[in-house]
Amino acid sequence: MENIDNIPSHIAIIMDGNRRWAKKNNLQAAQGHKEGAENLKRLSKFANKLGIKYMTVYAFSTENWKRTEEEVGAIMKLLKFYILDFFKSDDNNIKVKVIGRMEDLPKDLSNEIKKIEEKTKNNTGMTLNIAFNYGGRDEIVRATRNIAQKVKNNEIEIEDINEDLISNNLYTAGQPDPDLLIRTSGEERISNFLPWQISYSEFVFTDKYWPEYSEEDLLESIAIYQKRTRRFGGK
Numbered sequence: 516m517e518n519i520d521n522i523p524s525h526i527a528i529i530m531d532g533n534r535r536w537a538k539k540n541n542l543q544a545a546q547g548h549k550e551g552a553e554n555l556k557r558l559s560k561f562a563n564k565l566g567i568k569y570m571t572v573y574a575f576s577t578e579n580w581k582r583t584e585e586e587v588g589a590i591m592k593l594l595k596f597y598i599l600d601f602f603k604s605d606d607n608n609i610k611v612k613v614i615g616r617m618e619d620l621p622k623d624l625s626n627e628i629k630k631i632e633e634k635t636k637n638n639t640g641m642t643l644n645i646a647f648n649y650g651g652r653d654e655i656v657r658a659t660r661n662i663a664q665k666v667k668n669n670e671i672e673i674e675d676i677n678e679d680l681i682s683n684n685l686y687t688a689g690q691p692d693p694d695l696l697i698r699t700s701g702e703e704r705i706s707n708f709l710p711w712q713i714s715y716s717e718f719v720f721t722d723k724y725w726p727e728y729s730e731e732d733l734l735e736s737i738a739i740y741q742k743r744t745r746r747f748g749g750k
């Protein structure tokens with residue numbers, strides 16, 4: 516990393532390539548997800564130590580239900596018994612939030628999610644947003660409905676609708692937008708991840724599969740970000 520003063524406040528990560536990593540190593544897909552989950556724990560702790568304030572990771576999209584029941588079940592179990600359990604007993608001071616359509620998840624899982632959010636809500640370290648059953652367009656539809664309801668209830672005027680109001684009706688309300696978006700595994704697309712929030716983010720793509728994307732790789736991605744000049748549409 517070039518410069519400790521210019522570390523991004525918010526990093527978004529599309530953790531892609533678990534199954535290809537498993538295949539490359541002659542393992543089952545579920546094993547790839549397990550290694551992916553292991554890496555999420557490792558890199559969250561590392562990012563928190565670096566002083567990153569927010570990290571948002573894409574763990575399960577609204578489209579991922581199309582995978583086999585077995586694979587979907589395996590990912591749900593990993594979240595419940597591996598990730599949430601870890602942060603519950605963890606003393607890294609990380610605040611965990613799960614963003615996405617909680618109402619479609621099994622009740623036992625959404626209850627665990629509520630518990631971990633409650634338990635970590637006063638932590639003062641990094642906020643880790645885990646996007647689970649998340650879709651970016653769906654998030655914007657929900658925000659639009661909320662806002663329309665407020666207009667209908669005469670709580671706000673149409674003229675009050677502006678960018679800040681929309682931002683404040685997203686799951687990431689109150690958080691700065693990501694400075695840096697990283698996608699692993701060589702794919703170079705957004706896949707409905709944070710479409711509103713990443714309007715001005717720098718994108719860094721790497722060929723590494725998610726389970727093998729290391730602390731050094733994260734430092735390298737940050738260094739690439741630090742060499743870029745962000746203009747936000749200005750000169």
Ligand code: FPP
Binds near residue numbers: 552
């Ligand atoms: C992308 O790899 C990964 C996923 C769709 C699942 C993400 C899950 C984890 C990182 C581990 C579990 C973490 C939580 C929070 C449950 P892929 O399966 O699309 O791999 P491929 O692109 O090689 O097919």
